[in-house]
Amino acid sequence: MNSYQRFFAELKRRQVFKVIWWYGMVGFGVLQAADIALPRLGLPDWTVTFMLAVVLLAFPVAVMLAWAFEVTPAGVRRAEEASPEEIAAIVDAPASARWPSGLLALIGVLALVGSTWWLARRTAPVESGTSAAESADPRLQLALAGDPTDDRPSLAVLPFADMSPEGDQAYFSDGITEEILNTLARVRELKVAARTSAFAFKGRQLDLRAVGDSLGVAFLIEGSVRKSGDRLRITAQLIDAADGSHLWSDSYDRTMDDVFAIQTEIAEAIAAELRVPLGLDDPSELVTPTADLEAYDLYLAGRARIRERGASLREAVRLFVAAIARDSTWAPAWAALAEAHELRSWYPAAWDEEPEDDDAYNATVARHHAAAEVAAQRALTIDPDIPTARVALGSVYRNRRQWEASEREYLRALAIDPDNAEAHQQYSEMLGDVGQIDRAVAAAERAVRLDPAPIRRLQYGAVLWADDRPTEAKRQLREGIDLDPENHVPQLRSSLYLMELSSGDHDELAAFDLPPDLPVTPEQHARLVQAMRTGDKSLIPSEFAETPQGTAPQVAVWTWASFGDRERALEAIERRLVESPAGVLVWLWNPNLDPLREDPRFREILERVDLGGATPQRTPR
Secondary structure (H helix, E strand, C coil), X not given: CCHHHHHHHHHHHCCHHHHHHHHHHHHHHHHHHHHHHXXXXXXXXXXXXXXXXXXXXXXXXXXXXXXXXXXXXXXXXXXXXXXXXXXXXXXXXXXXXXXXXXXXXXXXXXXXXXXXXXXXXXXXXXXXXXXXXHCCXXXXXXXXXXXXXXXXXXXXXXXXEECCCCCCCHHHHHHHHHHHHHHHHCCCCXXXXXXXXXXXXXXXXXXXXXXXXXXXXXXXXXXXXXXXXXXXXXXXXXXXXXXXXXXXXXXXXXXXXXXXXXXXXXXXXXXXXXXXXXXXXXXXXXXXXXXXXXXXXXXHHHHHHHHHCCCHHHXXXXXXXXXXXXXXXXXXXXXXXXHHHHHHCCCHHHCCCCCCCHHHHHHHHHHHHHHHHHHHHHHHHHCCCCHHHHHHHHHHHHHCCCHHHHHHHHHHHHHHCCCCHHHHHXXXXXXXXXXXXXXXXXXXHHHHHHCCCHHHHHHHHHHHHHCCCHHHHHHHHHHHHHCCCCCCXXXXXXXXXXXXXXXXXXXXXXXXXXXXCCCCCHHHHHHHHHHHHHCCHHHCCCCHHHCCCCCHHHHHHHXXXXXXXXXXXXXXXXXXXXXXXXXXXXXXXXXXXXXXXXXXXXXXXXXXXXXXXXXXXXXXX
């Protein structure tokens, strides 16, 4: 009998193979659960790595204990030496009796190795800051740096008209518009205007040349959608924005089964007309289809609710959940659900119930973040190259102040889609939160170039203000207000008010039209203006400074900071953090607060938000 046969016979006799199988399976389950659960509990990234190390280090211990001890009816005792007859019986047994235990042990080892490889990839450290961008692929460098000489053909997809018999398919025609836009955006040699800007022209009869100038594009795509039962008719045309001439047009009269093929064909035709390559071996890779058309309809309806924001986000979540119930393997639905949950955390109007206190408020926010993370992770398991899920995941990590993990996801999203305006904006918000104002300005500027929408200008103005460029910041906010006549982004007006308040210009403040969401009454506003004119702090109202909700603490911060009252300014900052513990932090780096930075209380505030030792990095001038 060979020595290796005796050895493997001993492993089988001492139940070592069985222990390896069970350890591998249990270890796999524990690591997968840790990967999902620990970040949701708000624990730092290293806790997952620690759990991985514990499971791996305990493996050889478990194997050695299985070899040295055995479990008997009388309890655990040291394993006894086997008799030659026992070993011979095991070795001489048929293969069908000998091999299964060894194969099970191999499966256990592979499960453990597989989960280790997966977690190692997921938790591998990524250097933050400029070095992360420098080490990235050329697409990411282009995304972060931008290119003023970008000579790619530029186009915008205007909202397609709903030509359905009942006129009740606007959500579907808007969804098809967005899907065609996203399909074209995947053609690297095209520069496609973001949906937010293009949809600003919905329902407006404007000269196409003026539309092209406003969007900064050379070509426009417009069309219509007619949906009746299972029949679908999509008409699209490509227009030269310089003179309004039609370069290409076509109609697609098909069944709903062909909806994804139509999107691919439109992209192919436009790329061919503009003489740019698709950049793909298989054109069908431009779209991610689902075999369940009812799931697709629910998905498009959910996208429409996301565009409305506010209370509509509750319905968006319901629609995406319904779409996933029909096709749980479709990554876009999971990614959209992640986006909806993350956005919902910012809109209490979309919550199921109004929180009773700050603890309930924070718990609700945490639940939405956890739901967004689960949905994003599921989407990325199906399709690792879906940028929407990466952006949603990055935003969840940012909201939890897991700064390195957040930056990693944003950079991954931008490597996949360098022209993604939402990714640039959210990345700018994260950089602004941690005080890297110079880089936040660059990211926000890139977002505005890609999509000059009001929400983008709000972020650009915020980081320009932190960069000590108030004149440019105010210009961006005013341009955003001009583009937002229906006040869909009320933060534009309240942010401009705060800038005027902090500047000390009482004439500008006196002429300001009070925004409706600011907790300052006309009487309080008049007293503030008079206090600024006279320097009399006793005129400053106390009511708004003591209100724990809304933007009131923000008003107090800039009021007391502009008057040089260190104690009251610090009290207002602390109240602001209590009011919104997972909110935007870029305001902490405003130049008006520079005199407070060496105060121990201010340093403690930074420690509370995991920014201990950070200082504002502004654009050199």
